[in-house]
Amino acid sequence: MSAFDLNFDEFVLAASTDSLADEPAAREAVADAVEFRLDLAADPLDQLAGYDGELPIIATNRAAWEGGEATDEAGRLDTLATAVEHDAVAAVDLECRALDGSVADADTDTARDVRASAREAGVTVIASIHDFESTPPVAELTERLRLGSEEGDIAKLATTAHDRGDALDLLTATHRATAAGRTVATMGMGAAGQHTRAVAPVYGSKIGYAPVDPADATAPGQYPLATLREVVDTLTTATANNDV
Numbered sequence: 141m142s143a144f145d146l147n148f149d150e151f152v153l154a155a156s157t158d159s160l161a162d163e164p165a166a167r168e169a170v171a172d173a174v175e176f177r178l179d180l181a182a183d184p185l186d187q188l189a190g191y192d193g194e195l196p197i198i199a200t201n202r203a204a205w206e207g208g209e210a211t212d213e214a215g216r217l218d219t220l221a222t223a224v225e226h227d228a229v230a231a232v233d234l235e236c237r238a239l240d241g242s243v244a245d246a247d248t249d250t251a252r253d254v255r256a257s258a259r260e261a262g263v264t265v266i267a268s269i270h271d272f273e274s275t276p277p278v279a280e281l282t283e284r285l286r287l288g289s290e291e292g293d294i295a296k297l298a299t300t301a302h303d304r305g306d307a308l309d310l311l312t313a314t315h316r317a318t319a320a321g322r323t324v325a326t327m328g329m330g331a332a333g334q335h336t337r338a339v340a341p342v343y344g345s346k347i348g349y350a351p352v353d354p355a356d357a358t359a360p361g362q363y364p365l366a367t368l369r370e371v372v373d374t375l376t377t378a379t380a381n382n383d384v
């Protein structure tokens with residue numbers, strides 16, 4: 141067992157950042173992990189090589205075709221392959237559509253190789269799914285979480301919520317997937333989805349993302365790190381105490 145292990149049976153609060161120099165501030169705001177956005181970072185592999193922080197790292201190198209900044213598909217996967225060798229990297233984010241081959245811009249064989257290397261190194265694989273337009277109906281959300289669970293150890297689903305009905309649908313899908321024994325992480329993007337970031341953990345969502353500095357949010361509607369920590373801890377403890 142490494143000092144950098146993450147236990148996704150419990151909720152993990154990740155501080156999203158493009159700079160590992162943010163680690164002390166993330167730790168102070170009581171994050172459990174740093175989500176290092178390699179696609180947004182300057183010299184990401186040098187930063188990783190020089191990392192002397194205490195928090196485990198979730199390595200994300202988001203493809204441009206999935207809303208990120210990484211435009212060179214082969215290069216971004218190579219970088220991820222190097223990242224998963226690093227001791228501090230406890231989890232790697234791979235787009236579900238890269239793994240299942242459903243998008244032409246992805247290099248599916250290489251993405252699967254990265255997944256295999258990650259597993260060999262004991263690194264958890266997060267299969268992520270983003271919808272920057274909408275929140276589909278519950279049945280579709282549930283199906284996406286099922287597919288994500290087939291591709292990764294954790295299925296992560298971020299959708300854009302336009303109203304409270306969308307938020308409720310996302311929470312319902314989270315509840316159903318968790319009840320079916322899947323490990324999932326869900327969050328609604330945008331103003332109407334914001335509260336799901338606080339509430340989804342009550343329904344089983346295992347990862348929350350928040351910026352160290354609110355000015356550097358990596359998605360619309362993220363709460364500041366310390367706020368999300370406090371709200372999630374309060375809500376999940378209250379629910380557990382009421383034994384529901």
Ligand SMILES: O=C1C[C@@](O)(C(=O)O)C[C@@H](O)[C@@H]1O
Pocket residue numbers: 156175177200233268296298327328329349350358359360362
């Ligand atoms: O996929 C996700 C979730 C996210 O998009 C969010 O909505 O908080 C933030 C990203 O940094 C992360 O990689």
